[in-house]
Amino acid sequence: MAYRVPFIDPRSHYAKLKPEIDRAIIECLANGDLVNRHQLKDFERHLAEFVGVKYAVGVNSGYHALLFALLGAGIGPGHEVVTVAHTFVATVSAIVHCGAHPVLIDVGPDFNMDVELIERAITPKTKALLPVHLNGRVCDMDKILALADKHGLAVIEDAAQALGATFDGKCAGSQGRAGCFSFYPFKVLGGFGDGGAITTNDPQLARMATLLRYNGEDRETGEYHYHGQTALLDNVQAAVLDVKLRYLPEWIAHRRRIAELYRRGLSETRQLRLPHFDEACCNDIYQNYVVRTSVRDQLRTYLKEQGVETLVHWSRPMWEHRGLGLAVPDVPETLSICREVLSLPMSAETTEAQVHTAIAAIQAFFSKYP
Numbered sequence: 001m002a003y004r005v006p007f008i009d010p011r012s013h014y015a016k017l018k019p020e021i022d023r024a025i026i027e028c029l030a031n032g033d034l035v036n037r038h039q040l041k042d043f044e045r046h047l048a049e050f051v052g053v054k055y056a057v058g059v060n061s062g063y064h065a066l067l068f069a070l071l072g073a074g075i076g077p078g079h080e081v082v083t084v085a086h087t088f089v090a091t092v093s094a095i096v097h098c099g100a101h102p103v104l105i106d107v108g109p110d111f112n113m114d115v116e117l118i119e120r121a122i123t124p125k126t127k128a129l130l131p132v133h134l135n136g137r138v139c140d141m142d143k144i145l146a147l148a149d150k151h152g153l154a155v156i157e158d159a160a161q162a163l164g165a166t167f168d169g170k171c172a173g174s175q176g177r178a179g180c181f182s183f184y185p186f187k188v189l190g191g192f193g194d195g196g197a198i199t200t201n202d203p204q205l206a207r208m209a210t211l212l213r214y215n216g217e218d219r220e221t222g223e224y225h226y227h228g229q230t231a232l233l234d235n236v237q238a239a240v241l242d243v244k245l246r247y248l249p250e251w252i253a254h255r256r257r258i259a260e261l262y263r264r265g266l267s268e269t270r271q272l273r274l275p276h277f278d279e280a281c282c283n284d285i286y287q288n289y290v291v292r293t294s295v296r297d298q299l300r301t302y303l304k305e306q307g308v309e310t311l312v313h314w315s316r317p318m319w320e321h322r323g324l325g326l327a328v329p330d331v332p333e334t335l336s337i338c339r340e341v342l343s344l345p346m347s348a349e350t351t352e353a354q355v356h357t358a359i360a361a362i363q364a365f366f367s368k369y370p
């Protein structure tokens with residue numbers, strides 16, 4: 001079905017940048033620059049500068065960024081990693097695939113790790129904290145870093161949804177031992193397929209990730225240092241991402257304007273909770289604009305009838321998927337989030353007119369649910 005207000009609009013996203021993107025792709029193809037060429041190195045350098053770290057290592061997904069960052073921090077069998085119950089499954093799968101045990105704690109009302117719950121989750125086996133900067137908002141990094149320091153833990157930031165978001169002026173992915181990004185097509189910086197990157201100031205972690213993504217091989221010497229994986233960021237994707245990265249500040253500013261329009265249009269709607277939290281320290285990028293309401297499913301159905309596309313991140317808690325073999329955590333906020341959240345249309349292409357259409361439809365719905 002064609003929506004009046006699509007959740008995202010990949011075709012017009014491409015159309016806007018077509019000449020530059022086509023040029024970047026054709027240059028790779030014409031020169032045979034397909035694997036690990038200057039386009040990848042250029043993109044890594046620009047990404048590291050953007051995030052404010054020394055190194056960026058391009059890999060083929062956010063999942064691999066997490067996996068290699070954890071391995072690079074020495075996480076393995078017998079270790080526990082404290083992360084959140086409300087995240088995409090890849091966060092937890094990366095911990096499991098290191099051989100470590102994920103300990104899931106609850107989030108606060110801003111959807112991010114509840115820092116008050118961290119200490120009681122720490123045991124002698126805990127080796128790392130893995131905060132997730134969800135929806136484009138950075139976790140309380142001051143408290144997380146202080147606790148990590150106190151207990152001698154590594155901090156790996158899942159910044160898959162937060163490229164460009166800041167906490168006290170510092171970018172997501174710049175403060176922990178490593179930051180992990182995803183360039184899945186619908187992320188704030190998205191490729192035309194899967195992609196990801198690790199950011200870090202730690203030369204050893206950067207080197208290990210660089211080897212692990214290339215089957216463990218040091219390309220200069222031909223020496224295999226580890227059993228690695230085939231997980232390099234494609235050179236053509238890197239060329240495209242390097243073009244798009246130049247537009248990222250503009251796109252983030254646009255997302256903030258869209259968020260502000262939603263705030264103005266919906267703040268009087270008492271049945272809705274909007275995603276505007278303490279803004280003194282955090283500058284959010286609104287990867288997702290997530291509202292909460294007890295009549296989420298009815299609202300979503302109504303908006304669909306009105307041609308407004310929405311998504312739910314996520315309605316079914318991870319541990320209910322039996323195949324994942326996860327213990328049931330005590331996480332009341334996560335459970336109510338699963339029942340209540342709805343992501344409204346939000347992208348670099350979302351127009352002000354579309355936002356007004358979405359707001360009017362939401363208001364019309366709630367006039368029937370006083």
Ligand SMILES: Cc1ncc(COP(=O)(O)O)c(C=O)c1O
Pocket residue numbers: 060061062063064087088090091132134158160161181182183184194195196
């Ligand atoms: C919070 C979070 N972590 C990790 C990932 C994994 O990234 P990818 O899909 O690139 O593997 C995602 C992707 O959606 C995500 O949203």
